[in-house]
Amino acid sequence: MTPAASQFKKNAIALTADLRHRALIRTALKKYEVVRDDKVSRFQNWQSARQSAAEIKWDAVNHLDAHLIEFARNLEARGTQVHWASNAAQAREIIIGIIQERKAHSIIKSKVMTGEEIHLNEALEKAGFDVVESDLGEYIVQLRHEPPYHFVFPAMHLTRGEISDLFSKELGTASTDSPEELTMIARRVLRDKYIAADIGISGANFGIAETGMISITENEGNARLTCALPKVHIALMGIEKVLPKLEDLALFLPMLATAGAGQVMTGYNTLYGGPRQPGEADGPEAFHVVLLDNNRTQLLADPEQRDALHCIRCGACLNVCPIYKNIGGHAYGATYQGPIGAVITPHLRGLQQWKHLSFASSLCGACTQTCPVKINLHHHLLQSRRNAIAQKPVWWEKPLFQGLAFLFNHAGLFSLGMKLGRIGQVFYPLVKGTRLDPASAWTKSRELPKIAPQTFREWWQTRK
Amino acid sequence: MVANPKMNERENILGRIREALSVPAPVPGAHSGEPPHAVSECEAATHIPEWLPRVGSTFEERLALFRTNAAELKADFVLLDSPEELIAKLREIAAAESWKKVATHSNALTDGACDALDLPVLRTDNGYDPRDMETCDAGISACDALIAQTGSVLVTSQSAGGRALSVLPPHHVVLARREQLLADLPAAFALLKTKYAPGYPSLISFITGPSRTGDIERILVLGAHGPKKLTILCV
Numbered sequence: 001m002t003p004a005a006s007q008f009k010k011n012a013i014a015l016t017a018d019l020r021h022r023a024l025i026r027t028a029l030k031k032y033e034v035v036r037d038d039k040v041s042r043f044q045n046w047q048s049a050r051q052s053a054a055e056i057k058w059d060a061v062n063h064l065d066a067h068l069i070e071f072a073r074n075l076e077a078r079g080t081q082v083h084w085a086s087n088a089a090q091a092r093e094i095i096i097g098i099i100q101e102r103k104a105h106s107i108i109k110s111k112v113m114t115g116e117e118i119h120l121n122e123a124l125e126k127a128g129f130d131v132v133e134s135d136l137g138e139y140i141v142q143l144r145h146e147p148p149y150h151f152v153f154p155a156m157h158l159t160r161g162e163i164s165d166l167f168s169k170e171l172g173t174a175s176t177d178s179p180e181e182l183t184m185i186a187r188r189v190l191r192d193k194y195i196a197a198d199i200g201i202s203g204a205n206f207g208i209a210e211t212g213m214i215s216i217t218e219n220e221g222n223a224r225l226t227c228a229l230p231k232v233h234i235a236l237m238g239i240e241k242v243l244p245k246l247e248d249l250a251l252f253l254p255m256l257a258t259a260g261a262g263q264v265m266t267g268y269n270t271l272y273g274g275p276r277q278p279g280e281a282d283g284p285e286a287f288h289v290v291l292l293d294n295n296r297t298q299l300l301a302d303p304e305q306r307d308a309l310h311c312i313r314c315g316a317c318l319n320v321c322p323i324y325k326n327i328g329g330h331a332y333g334a335t336y337q338g339p340i341g342a343v344i345t346p347h348l349r350g351l352q353q354w355k356h357l358s359f360a361s362s363l364c365g366a367c368t369q370t371c372p373v374k375i376n377l378h379h380h381l382l383q384s385r386r387n388a389i390a391q392k393p394v395w396w397e398k399p400l401f402q403g404l405a406f407l408f409n410h411a412g413l414f415s416l417g418m419k420l421g422r423i424g425q426v427f428y429p430l431v432k433g434t435r436l437d438p439a440s441a442w443t444k445s446r447e448l449p450k451i452a453p454q455t456f457r458e459w460w461q462t463r464k
Numbered sequence: 465m466v467a468n469p470k471m472n473e474r475e476n477i478l479g480r481i482r483e484a485l486s487v488p489a490p491v492p493g494a495h496s497g498e499p500p501h502a503v504s505e506c507e508a509a510t511h512i513p514e515w516l517p518r519v520g521s522t523f524e525e526r527l528a529l530f531r532t533n534a535a536e537l538k539a540d541f542v543l544l545d546s547p548e549e550l551i552a553k554l555r556e557i558a559a560a561e562s563w564k565k566v567a568t569h570s571n572a573l574t575d576g577a578c579d580a581l582d583l584p585v586l587r588t589d590n591g592y593d594p595r596d597m598e599t600c601d602a603g604i605s606a607c608d609a610l611i612a613q614t615g616s617v618l619v620t621s622q623s624a625g626g627r628a629l630s631v632l633p634p635h636h637v638v639l640a641r642r643e644q645l646l647a648d649l650p651a652a653f654a655l656l657k658t659k660y661a662p663g664y665p666s667l668i669s670f671i672t673g674p675s676r677t678g679d680i681e682r683i684l685v686l687g688a689h690g691p692k693k694l695t696i697l698c699v
Contacts, residue, residue, distance in 0.1 A: 028682050042517040049515040054492035062489060065481045072474075078666075084473040136688055137679035155679050163680055179680040183688055190689065195594050211664060221631045221675035221690020227667075228627035229594050239477065246657065250649035251512050253670070254614065264517070264533065265614040265672040268631075268690070274666045281569065281588035281626030283666055293477050301484035307492070374492055 004333055005356035011331035012360065021157070025325055028156045032319050035262030042264070043254075053255055054374035056248050057310035060209075060240075064300065067209040067242045068291070074212025078274035080287045088118035091292050095120065095201070095234055096127050098288055102232055104129075104198035108190075110216070110223035111135040112203030113151050113313060114236045114292055117335045117348075120201075132193045134222035136186050143170045149329035151336060152260055152315035157328060190222070200226035200284070204237035205312065206252060207289075210245045212273055214289060217256055219267035227272055233284040235272070239291050240300075240309040252312065259372040260314035299347035305380045308343045310373040317367035317377055323360055332357065339367035343380045346388075355388035415458075421451045512650055519613045519647045526612035526645055533615025537673030538686060539694040543642075547573075550639065550699045551580045554604075557695065558583065561635065563601040567592075569625025571606040573639040573699075578604055588625040594632065603633035603691070607640050609655055610696065613648040616672040617696060618655075620665035627667050631675070636691040638671075640698045 001009070015021055040046045060067055072082040085091035091114075099107070107129050115121065121142070124131045133142040137154035141147065143166055148154035155163070163182055164175045173185050202223050204214035214235050216223045227233050243252065249269070257263040276283030299309055318324045318338030329337040334345045334354070342357035358381045367377040389397075407414055428448070431437045439448050520526055527543070534541035544550045554577050558566075567586040568578045578585050586596055597603075605624040607617050617638050621627055630636050646652055656668060675690030686692050 031682065043515060044518050045515040048511065051492065052511065052515065058489070058492050062485060064485065065478050068478070068481070084477050086473050086476055090473065134689065135679070136677045140679065153679065153682070156682070158680075160680055179683045180685045182680055183677055183685040187687065187689060191598065194689075195598065211661075213664070213668075219676050219678075220688035222688070224627070224631040224669065225689055228631065239481075247512075247650060247653040250516070250653050254516060254649065261678070263672075264536075265616055265670065267672055267674075267676050268669055269616075269672070270667060270669040271664075272667060273664050277621070277666045280621045280666060281591060281629070282594075283621060283627050287666075291477070293480070297477065297480035297484050300481060301487070303487045303489040306489040 002353045002356075004353050007333050008331060008356055008360070011333070012327045015327045015331050021328060022326060024157055024159065025328055028153065029319050029325065032262060036258060036316070036319075037262075039258040039262050039264055043258070049251060049255060050372055050374050053251055053372055054307070054310060056243065056251070057312075057373050058307070060243050061300070061306060061309045063244075064239065064242070067244055068239060071207050071209040071212060071242050072289075072291070074209070075274070075289055076212075078212065078277070080212070080274050080289055083288060083290045084293075085290055086293050088292075088294050091118050091236065091290055091294070092120060092123040094290055095236070096123065098232065098234060099124075099127075099129060099199055102198060104232065106130040106193070106197045107132070107199045107201060108193050108197035108226050108230060109133050109138075109201045110203070110218065110226040111138050111154075112201060112236055113148075113335065114203055114238055114294075115201065116147060117294065118236075118292070120236070132190065132197075134190050134194070134220075134226055135218070136183060136220060136222075139186055139190065140166065143167075147330070147335070149337075150315060150318060151313055152318075157330070194225045194229050197226075197230045199232045199234065200230035201234045201236065202226055204235050204241055204289075205256065206249065207237055207242040208246050208249070208271070209242050211271075213246075213271040215249060215253075215269065215271050217253065217266045217269050219261075219263075221268055224268050224270060227270070227284070228282060231284055232286045232288070233272070233275070234288045234290065236290045236292060238296055239293055240296050240311075255372045256312050256314050259312075259316040259370070295348045299344060302347065304383055305343065305347070307373075307375050308340070308347070308377075308380060310375055311340050311344070312373060313340075314372060316370045316372065320366040320370050322362055322364060322366070327360075339377045339381070340375070343375075343377055343384070346384055351384065351388050352392060355384060358382075358384035358388065411457075415455070418451065418455050422453070425451055513648055516648055516650075517613055523642075523645070526647055530610055530612040530615055530645060533612070534673075534696065537615050537694075539615065539673050539696060541696045542698070544697060544699045547576060547699055550697050551577050553697055554637065555581060557637070558602075561601065565600045566602045566604055567597050567600040567625075567629055567633055568604040569606075569629060571623075571625075571639075573606050573641070574604055574625075577639060588629050594628060597628060597632050600633045602635040602637055603629045603631075604637045604639065605629050607638050607644065608659070609652055610640050610645045610698070611647075611649060611652050611670070612645060614670075614672055616652075616670045617694075618646075618652050619669050619671060620656075620660070621667040622660075622665040630669070630671060631690040634687065634691055635693040635695065636671075636674070638694070638696045640696060642698060645698070 133139045140155040149157045205217045206215040257266045275287040324338045346354040365378045565584045609618040674694040677688035
């Protein structure tokens with residue numbers, strides 16, 4: 001087993017038995033399906049909207065080279081600097097280079113999952129910069145030095161009491177059990193940071209090829225402030241995020257809000273098309289867009305699973321996933337959790353190291369059914385299982401099935417096996433639960449089924 | 465070695481994309497046994513309004529929908545009959561919240577209203593100090609449109625006094641005219657194109673309710689980083 005797989009197994013075993021943890025996830029997600037269904041029902045035709053969104057994304061991803069060229073050309077035409085990074089190290093280098101060139105020190109960040117993917121915060125801190133996350137959930141998990149628990153709701157696993165204790169310890173504030181007061185503490189602390197920051201770093205939910213703009217979706221206004229006050233704005237964006245046309249957002253913005261958090265529209269949906277333009281009151285002097293591949297082209301090269309690049313990171317598949325609801329976000333050990341994470345992580349970080357995520361699924365298909373851009377998620381998990389085994393067969397599987405085939409093809413041998421099994425199970429309790437138990441993997445948490453005193457064949461013969 | 469490593473990475477990435485795309489992918493729906501669908505770029509766009517949430521065809525229906533959406537978002541929406549009423553309403557809010565200073569920008573609607581407040585006014589038009597704006601009790605701005613379908617206010621860095629005015633002060637007051645009420649999102653994007661293309665403002669924002677967060681136990685709190693209150697005064 002790879003280190004990632006054994007860590008996953010360890011986490012999953014511990015967390016499924018943690019009733020307090022499971023109750024927390026249930027509380028956090030119980031309202032989600034109700035509010036989402038309410039907003040879905042307001043659409044005149046949600047299923048057609050899904051199909052249309054899938055088609056627009058199909059076009060975007062299957063003509064990605066042309067759209068990216070148009071996107072970059074239109075951004076550059078209005079004074080934005082576009083950078084291309086093949087991998088995480090290059091992206092970090094580009095961003096650190098921009099900051100050093102500015103002789104800047106303090107950085108304010110709005111939520112950027114690609115930043116988690118390339119471990120940007122660690123790199124910026126190591127380079128000696130001050131980095132503060134401004135999204136409330138991200139700020140909380142940054143203070144705790146842990147990764148986001150959910151890529152839409154980063155601090156979903158914490159109670160107000162834990163957050164209050166954290167703020168008391170890190171910020172010296174009085175303890176409170178009011179979410180409103182806790183939010184206001186963060187608001188006060190972060191206000192100064194926005195105004196003092198030299199650099200604002202954001203992600204991008206969409207890139208618009210036609211007009212050369214990035215689109216950021218958020219509820220708090222923290223991205224708005226991050227992109228308004230500092231002198232430099234750097235946006236880190238995966239190459240798959242481009243959409244062909246501006247009006248495509250008329251569909252994607254309400255769908256993202258609905259699928260993501262059961263909202264009609266997210267609080268702020270903002271397009272940024274350049275640095276401060278002549279005649280404008282404010283805005284950054286410089287705007288940089290860093291386009292990140294980091295193995296997205298590996299996924300693109302698999303036509304069967306290419307539609308996983310349609311993902312708009314709404315998190316809907318996590319919210320409905322029975323596995324996610326039982327093990328939570330940290331157990332995966334990957335930047336992107338849940339079904340979409342299980343599909344893309346093997347492509348981004350290696351199939352053999354991450355194939356275990358494809359097996360950690362009941363294949364119920366809730367994810368596929370809920371996905372607003374119709375990614376065929378649970379089929380992709382099956383395909384990854386197939387691909388992983390084809391690439392690296394498990395040595396004992398083939399002889400095992402050959403042996404079983406032989407047994408099932410020989411009636412005499414089969415009934416002899418049944419008789420021996422019935423004798424064997426009398427003595428089984430002697431080894432049950434010990435190291436000699438041949439079925440220990442099964443009996444750790446379940447009873448071994450008993451062989452019936454009479455098989456069907458034996459009964460059939462007596463009946464005649 | 466290649467002279468310009470930056471250009472090199474661009475070509476590397478585009479090269480990998482083209483190589484990957486040399487094998488075609490099945491069109492959406494092909495996996496699930498649904499009949500394959502020929503994808504045309506413009507076909508989808510023409511149908512989007514038919515699939516999004518329903519909006520009435522008359523002004524009254526749109527107004528009613530905007531009012532319902534605003535209420536659900538905990539934004540205050542007030543329809544007024546004349547510029548005088550608008551000024552009176554603004555003075556009433558200023559008194560109720562004891563504003564001491566406001567931020568705004570020059571515009572036909574905002575100028576008259578802010579002058580009538582008899583308060584110190586910070587105007588963003590020729591630049592400003594963010595620390596100064598931080599001390600303002602309200603940001604008063606115009607907008608490009610109101611969107612009935614979603615209860616959103618559409619602002620740009622040109623129409624609403626820059627980037628920070630609508631998010632830095634604790635109360636954002638939007639002044640709008642009735643004819644700015646649009647039916648749906650496709651209409652809003654069409655307006656942006658006719659009004660601005662190709663010289664778009666550097667910021668275009670759909671503001672839907674006051675700043676909000678649910679990051680602590682998924683409980684709604686208003687005023688996470690942006691305004692705690694959003695008031696839309698429409699004449």
